[in-house]
Amino acid sequence: MKKYNVKFLKPALDDLEEIVLYIAQDSPPMALKMYDNIIACSMKLETFPKLGRKVPDKKMNESGFRMLVLAPYIAFYRVINDTVYIYRVLHGARSYPLLYTDWVIER
Numbered sequence: 001m002k003k004y005n006v007k008f009l010k011p012a013l014d015d016l017e018e019i020v021l022y023i024a025q026d027s028p029p030m031a032l033k034m035y036d037n038i039i040a041c042s043m044k045l046e047t048f049p050k051l052g053r054k055v056p057d058k059k060m061n062e063s064g065f066r067m068l069v070l071a072p073y074i075a076f077y078r079v080i081n082d083t084v085y086i087y088r089v090l091h092g093a094r095s096y097p098l099l100y101t102d103w104v105i106e107r
Contacts, residue, residue, distance in 0.1 A: 004049050005083045006042060012075070015089040019073065038089060041070050045077065045084040052077065 008016070016035065024031035044051055045068065052068035055061050055076065068075040069092070077086045 001047060003046050006045050007083055008086045012086045012089050038070050038073060041068065042075055042086060049079045049084050
């Protein structure tokens, strides 16, 4: 079975740091557990790059974005050649289509 590289881009890494720091204010062990869960679920994209669903937002969908639900967070990614690029990891309650205009659509 083909393996893909999974790469967290800087904005996604910044999101992960923010998530961990926020949760750690109340519970450092839960912060680490959430971090481990996000990483473990994201790494499933190595083998199953289309595991996430298409993004309902038309513009994002046309750009090839998919979303992997990591409740309560969502990882937004694109598959380009043999690499899965994770662009952002956002809380599911955020209005991601509005944030999308600020994303750099590059690898």
